[in-house]
Amino acid sequence: MAPTMTSPSGMTSPSGITNFVINKGNGVKGLSEMGLKRLPKQYIQPLEERISTASFGIKNSEESVPIIDMSNWDDPKVAEAICSAAEKWGFFQLVNHGVPIEVLENVKEATHRFFELPAEEKSKNSKEHLCSNNVRFGTSFSPQAEKALEWKDYLSLFYVSEDEASALWPPACKDEVLEYMKKSEILIKRLLEMLMKRLNVKEIDQEKEGLLMGSMRINLNYYPICPNPELTVGVGRHSDVSTLTVLLQDQIGGLYVRGGTDKKSWIHVPPVKGSLVINIGDALQIMSNGRYKSIEHRVAANGSKNRISVPIFVNPRPSDLISPLPEVLANGEKAVYKQVLYSDYVKHFFRKAHDGKSTIEFAKI
Ligand SMILES: COc1cc(/C=C/C(=O)SCCNC(=O)CCNC(=O)[C@H](O)C(C)(C)COP(=O)(O)OP(=O)(O)OC[C@H]2O[C@@H](n3cnc4c(N)ncnc43)[C@H](O)[C@@H]2OP(=O)(O)O)ccc1O
Ligand SMILES: O=C(O)CCC(=O)C(=O)O
Numbered sequence: 001m002a003p004t005m006t007s008p009s010g011m012t013s014p015s016g017i018t019n020f021v022i023n024k025g026n027g028v029k030g031l032s033e034m035g036l037k038r039l040p041k042q043y044i045q046p047l048e049e050r051i052s053t054a055s056f057g058i059k060n061s062e063e064s065v066p067i068i069d070m071s072n073w074d075d076p077k078v079a080e081a082i083c084s085a086a087e088k089w090g091f092f093q094l095v096n097h098g099v100p101i102e103v104l105e106n107v108k109e110a111t112h113r114f115f116e117l118p119a120e121e122k123s124k125n126s127k128e129h130l131c132s133n134n135v136r137f138g139t140s141f142s143p144q145a146e147k148a149l150e151w152k153d154y155l156s157l158f159y160v161s162e163d164e165a166s167a168l169w170p171p172a173c174k175d176e177v178l179e180y181m182k183k184s185e186i187l188i189k190r191l192l193e194m195l196m197k198r199l200n201v202k203e204i205d206q207e208k209e210g211l212l213m214g215s216m217r218i219n220l221n222y223y224p225i226c227p228n229p230e231l232t233v234g235v236g237r238h239s240d241v242s243t244l245t246v247l248l249q250d251q252i253g254g255l256y257v258r259g260g261t262d263k264k265s266w267i268h269v270p271p272v273k274g275s276l277v278i279n280i281g282d283a284l285q286i287m288s289n290g291r292y293k294s295i296e297h298r299v300a301a302n303g304s305k306n307r308i309s310v311p312i313f314v315n316p317r318p319s320d321l322i323s324p325l326p327e328v329l330a331n332g333e334k335a336v337y338k339q340v341l342y343s344d345y346v347k348h349f350f351r352k353a354h355d356g357k358s359t360i361e362f363a364k365i
């Protein structure tokens, strides 16, 4: 479907672009489909934030995010690999994770179906048109706070109940997203059990379960073809504010994480068919008193292919107070983080532009 704004001349002014992309709900997908030859200047990132994709596809086995086979998930070696990866990398990929491949394929298809809808239809899910904050169609990350915009559109769905999801989530994708969320729950519980054991938390009782995975947010990310991918980013440097994130990416590539022996390099996370990428978020870094690392990551824009990704952010509940767990401090370890209300932490994250690992300063003692 053609974007609603067709006059290229009206697009040259900054307010024309903002109106077209943000207010009219065309997103960067609308811009991309107009066949722009040059990136609008609002999207030009400062030199230090741009991503060189020269190393794309080059594999260096010593410098890659671990790929862990979960077939024998109750083998202690699997737990060891997962906990070590969470400590060293904060990121790992899982194969044979138990979430049916068909469910993953269906949610990818549903993501394309949603973004293929006309702008007017997608805009019904924007904060201006909905009376709920639990569904949000948007673009970039925090356009009101950003000096340079990011080349990404998204639909964000906060899960409250089956009934609310049925009533509010867009029909183009709701069943597939709900199924993806439900079928991932066993995996999420297994991962949290392994990670908690290493922190001397013997059992995840109801209270702990609420604290670790009491709320879920699923984002459908769409990164359309970009005229000058070398000048911008799909997503800027950030760490997630979740407990952990389960990320489904397609076969295009473009996700980079901070790591390697110098801890400063940007390491590409290559797409692996049927896999899920897992990353530790700030909430778990705080609860583990820094043992598990919420690592900075970012996404490159692509000059020739449309990319999608579907993260499930597994979080504490907004009303939870988060702090280092008593089990972690039981041996006399000093707390590095103070107690914070989780919704305050998340609001702090959303109020600013992406700024690497800065969000966690909010909780530092
Ligand atoms: C979008 O690009 C992204 C996103 C990410 C996300 C990474 C994560 O780790 S998401 C996991 C976050 N955790 C949770 O959502 C669970 C806990 N939830 C809450 O505490 C609340 O739902 C809340 C998020 C704090 C919102 O509560 P509410 O009472 O509705 O607060 P408001 O004052 O209305 O909103 C505050 C402010 O936040 C922004 N915002 C809210 N929701 C979103 C959203 N889904 N996406 C983007 N921004 C959001 C927004 O600025 C709100 O102000 P408005 O005036 O615009 O309403 C990683 C990387 C990315 O590129
Ligand atoms: O698209 C990706 O691969 C990652 C997106 C991401 O980091 C996020 O949505 O938080």
Ligand SMILES: [Fe+2]
Pocket (backbone or CB within 6 Å): 238, 239, 240, 297
């Ligand atoms: Fe992220």
